[in-house]
Amino acid sequence: MELPECPVCLQSYDDRDAIPRVLSCGHSVCEACLVELPQRHPNTIRCPACTQLVKYPSQQGPSSLPKNIDLIRLCLQHSSSSSSSSSSSSNQSQKPNQRSTINADYNRSPFWSNDLYSTWKHWILPHDAVLINDHGVARFGSSCSFKGRACFGFNNGLSLAPILRAGNSTSKFKFSYVAWVMKCLEGMEEVAREELALVLEASMRQGRVCRAYGLWSEGVDGTLYLVSERHYGGFLDKFGELGNGFVRVNVDGAEFDKGGAFSFGMIGKGLCESVLALHLEGLVAGCLGLSCFSFDELGGICVDLNEVLVMGRKFADAVSGGMGDEEKEEALCKVGNELFISPEVLCKLLHKGASDSEHSRYPIGYGSDVWSLGCVLLRLLIGNALPWSILEMSKENGLDISASYVCWVEKVSSVLEDRLGSEYLLLRHTLCKCLDINPGSRPGVVDVRKCIQDMLVNPQFDFVGDLEVTIYKNNTGRCLILGKLCQLSKEPSEHELQEKEDGGQPDFVQGGKDESDEDFVTGLSKGITELKDLRGHLDCISGLAVGGAYLFSSSFDKTVHVWSLQDFSCLHTFRGHEHKVTALVYVDQEEPLCISSDSGGGIFVWGIAAPLRQDPLRKWYEKKDWRFSGIHSLTVSRSLCLYTGSGDRTIKAWSIQDGNLICSMTGHRSVVSTLAVCDEVLYSGSWDGTVRLWSLNDHSPLAVLGEDMPGEMKSILAITVDRHLLVAAYENGCIKVWRDDVFMNSKTLHNGAIFAMSMQGKTLYTGGWDKNVNIQELSGDELGLDVKAFGSIPCSSVVTVILCSQGKLFVGYADKSIKVYHGK
Structure with a gap:
């Protein structure tokens, strides 16, 4: 029998050196390790077992937390010296491997092999590094210095040798520049990549071989070139016109x-x-x-x-x-x-x-x-x-x-x-x-x-x-x-890829299947197919949710539409809101529900059991105040508590069963524009530029992120959370990423406000004012995190909502339409 052990030091519990103390999330950690754990924010700590942010008595220390008497009794009863040492050594040899496996899974890219990327990333020249003039002569552009290598001089002549020709793709998905080069490399045969690596290495080591600078493409979907120095x-x-060579011929x-x-x-x-x-x-x-x-x-x-x-x-x-x-x-x-x-x-x-x-x-x-x-x-x-x-x-x-x-x-x-x-x-x-x-x-x-x-x-x-x-x-x-x-x-065209598929791509993919979002990410490397263009709303799309066999959409036209995931037909329309519907959530319980809110403070609970009814099961209104603009965001916890983010700068907790107000959380200085729940923590983003974390146990504040950020404060319009990672999107087109409450990176992704965001694993989808859906990969380790652009979907209207679910990407637009995309 393996004895219970501390998740930090991996030592078996006892009543002297490794006393188990119970955190509010229910996990136990030995008292000695609790003292050493870092505290990012006052009176809070991250549980090392589940990573949940929980209350921690910093002043009194871990001794004020309750002991786990059952664990102590169990360990004392089964603690023989031989079994204890055997168990300890066995666990110590296994647990690091398990953790390394978790880290390996976290670091694995959904788009390309990490080994392939690490091998070739320093050979990818920036897109503006090469300029081709009207005479077809290639020269270095503004970027003349690359990590791992140096390019001597400006405006040097270059030689371009095509390595891979691109086919004509009609996919709506457009790769980012780096992703396109990586796709070309990944599509090459391994033998060809080996030959290319030999050529590049030879040019670096041998002075008698013209230096190769790296790989470059004139544009996405363009030909991939090997760029080398060119001597005039x-x-x-x-000697091209040397008729007689060095031996001169005369009359004699x-x-x-x-x-x-x-x-x-x-x-x-x-x-x-x-x-x-x-x-x-x-x-x-x-x-x-x-x-x-x-x-x-x-x-x-x-x-x-x-x-x-x-x-x-x-x-x-x-x-x-x-x-x-x-x-x-x-x-x-x-x-x-x-x-x-x-x-x-x-x-x-x-x-x-x-x-x-x-x-x-x-x-x-x-x-x-x-x-x-x-x-x-x-x-x-x-x-x-x-x-x-x-x-x-x-x-x-x-x-x-x-x-x-x-x-x-x-x-x-x-x-x-x-x-x-x-x-x-x-x-x-x-x-x-x-x-x-x-x-x-x-x-x-x-x-x-x-x-x-x-x-x-x-x-x-x-x-x-x-x-x-x-x-x-x-x-x-x-x-x-x-x-x-x-x-x-040559890269096969989309038509050629279509012919290789058995039976081709159907007009739509059957809904209701257990399609994983990882399959959608994998399919991105081949492009994106627009499955359906759903039209029926009369105003801007404000919310999307998937539940059961349905897709739910809300709009400023004061309605909620119910669509079939099987053929994307509109099955029903919920009516009753007197104001613009601003947010939408699906509640998965024994009796599934759809909950919508509006700019007038109305909250409507709709039953989804067939047959769909016109009237809501319940509805109530938050206290109206003429100075504020109703409800802006919704989310639901696992305990079926409904949270609303309001224009009056508060977050309110409601009972779904009867609509009673449980509590009101204050702290934000402006509109609470977005909400999310993860690991028993409520995350709220606001126009005041901060993200606040709240305990779902007692609704007390846990931490404030972004308050001490340098520079001008911008409004947060969307947040998304997935275990360790928190991403906030701002009105200036920038995102900020935190891991375990530690700020990791900031990057501008859009030319204008980011209104919509969704994250699945390490893949981030963002959309907004510039009419693009951008797809990024979040990768890194404890020391750093990188936001790598993978590609984009050009759109015809402002993107207002994004939802990635069941192997499909659902996008709502300001032009009243909803588009459904599927990876090939």
Whole structure:
């Protein structure tokens, strides 16, 4: 048998060191722990078992609280030293795990994986970080500094490589910018994300690789780009029109003077080092061309992975494009003159999916880049003396590469011999070996670099002798052109998603089911469907409530409508109010009730038992005062006590059974605009800018929040509570969040007053004057809490009421309509 223990120190109770003291919520805590618990407000304390805010005699201390005699007697009867120590150690090993599980559940995001978000959040560039001018050139905007990385200089040129194309979505739900980028990342295959991470990390670690700054999208539902630095000293700018390369041809023949040799040597050495930097990160480009390299500000040569991805995608698109044979051959030859792809990679692309292609026996690895690097060096050396596309030469053979490959290599060797002569025999031999059909017979990048370096100086020491073994002991690497990043994927459109669903989405979702609100949150990642547009009221919607199989709505038109949750038809209308109906609640008891209040102080109790009756079961009026404007808010406790927030600055407790006034609570200095009940605590928000907490046991005040907030005090228009969290919405579009009565965060969500708010778990829904329903996630730990925007629903009218219930989102508007939304 496990002995009862203190929920704080996890020690078994006794009559000396761990005396159990009973709090007003009914839970027991040992006397020693009560002394140490923090007190946020005078004469109150948070119960560590249920987190309820309860009265606590601060002056007298815990000794004035009653002992739990039954617990003491039970522990003393079963306290043997062995069983006690065993139970204690067992409980101590289990309880922290239970608490960590609770914390893990609390920290888990309903929208995306926390691991995914923590991995990629620092790579998401702000939306205003990149500006694209009229000429299509991307530059840094106003935000040039990002957490975890630094971007040097302002208005730097940028290179944008598309990573994921977006489909055309007609969903009414619009993602926030960060949420859209996270959705794109989450929709990518894991292999593609791994490749993207390798590219980003390589750019950060290797100076010879153009730096990648992060991920950016031009707008929500737009294409996701990889943003990298862009150097304007590109190879195409300097050597794209170099017809004869560094070897000048005159009437007497070819001439490779010392100036040309030195220039070629310096550039060739830089090219080798940039490819070598790529291999050090375990990456194989798979395709290289002049456009894939550029000069940085100091004259160093860098490989541009963005260009590698873009050029590789051009070739992949030409291979897989839906063109005729002639068009396909022409497109491939055009790309082949710009991009040098080794035979084994080329055959892999052309015969994708074939198990016995001609060159399948040759592995694709670092040696594949040696072939491409050799072609780039040859292109610089001899210019346009030869056609550089094997595909162009193999047109007559139906793209049979092997039939024309040997002939092409022989032509290369012949041209090199004519141009270089016998002085640069080693260079000629090395470059020809780079074009060997077998990747294993090609020299390594280190060998090519050493050969070129020998042109510049005769080294006395071999500095790179052991480097080849270190880099190329694993001769595979990850080939980018064959990877998922070069297979530019497109987000499926809403229509395509619809076709994948069995039977499609019905006109409406059946009501009355046990649909969880978590399902609605999960469906948000795919968008939102407007199920129904309910019309019938003649004025602004003021309240919504769900109970049983009904949706109840109140309006300034002095009526309460009852709607079926099955087909959203209007079943009945309660009439009788003489003033605007301002608030509405549903009471779930043996005889379910609907209670409404109006601006004249009237309180009406309606029976919901079928058949629905026209007359209220009971009605009464609070004391009228011409200076104040009736009742503004309603809520009900579990003990079936009705609370009203009034224009006379009071909160009144009423008996639902007979309408008698139980008590009146004072303290607010203005209209009590909103009420909520949670864990036997009543929360009241007011136009005076404060939230007051009241004990439901004796209706005494417990705490005041927001009274000491700096800045101008703004009216509170809505509050929502869920266990530890309290959120208050203000008329200036701002929300404030408290956790266990401790202020955590403040954030502006709307351009104008927030009239409506609802919270389910960690998901917060807000709406107001700016005609938007915004959806946020509240996340964090004991040290901080963050409000992360997930998306919004653009609306055609001012949002007045929001209710999330039964897997649907109900929104009331000032234009008299009620819309029902469902996650896809």
